[in-house]
Amino acid sequence: MKNDIIHRNVHARNLVWKMYRDAADEDYIASRACAKMGLRFNFFWSAQQALEKILKATLLLNGHECLKVGHNLCNAFEISQEIAGDLLPNIHIPHNSLRNRDFSFRYTQTTLDFVSQINLQGDTNNRYRHYGTTFQFADLHKLDELYFMLRRTAFPLDMKETTHGSYREFLKNNRSTQLHRFYCFGRSDSGFNDRKNIFEWCNFAFCEETAITEETLNTGIYGTNSVLYNTAQSGHDGIEALEWIITAAYFSSSDKREIRELIESSHKARA
16 A cells, blocks of 8 residues: 555545544553453453554554454564654663562563563453463553554654654654544543543553652552363363363364363363
């Protein structure tokens, strides 16, 4: 796909922003709400949705089709890195205010590794909790940082701009700037304050001053085993239940293979 229509047709740009970026913004806020409420599976699901949509916005606005990308965040992110260059971070490190806390333990991670983590734990096939999940509160801050950066690149970066030459150059020179406001904050409805509070809560990327004044930060790590694994440990009836569910419900071929291996290992353990 060529950039021509994106550069000359404001309606083409608006279609992408409204269909992808505005939808991603709402998924991002939903993921923050889930993190605050301890809904860990839903956090990863909403985070995956937010990243997928904002990455596709970046691709479309910079001359790339997203038909072949599908739902794979890693592929979309690697293409976006090629497009955006140093506008996207290569590694996550703790915010200055977190570096002397236990919170920074194991925080440092490459951005691609984090995207891969969201891709796995927020995968469509985990809608029914086929896999377990591990949530560190640092995951929320990594998501904030990454989404802040990706949202800036969801723009035609090489489109000519009268003052700075291009939006790419403007963004390089203004590292803390968001080019567009969140559409969902332009609606003064009954949920406005809830959205605003969730957005600002512990958000060092978008609302640093508010986040620094938070009295407490959750520094915990939470793990949840797969319900399939737990069922396999429940004896004969559990194994029977697994043998039934893979015939009665949808599982990907790889998931079916892993469940059958789980059933077989459980049989062996009880032999």
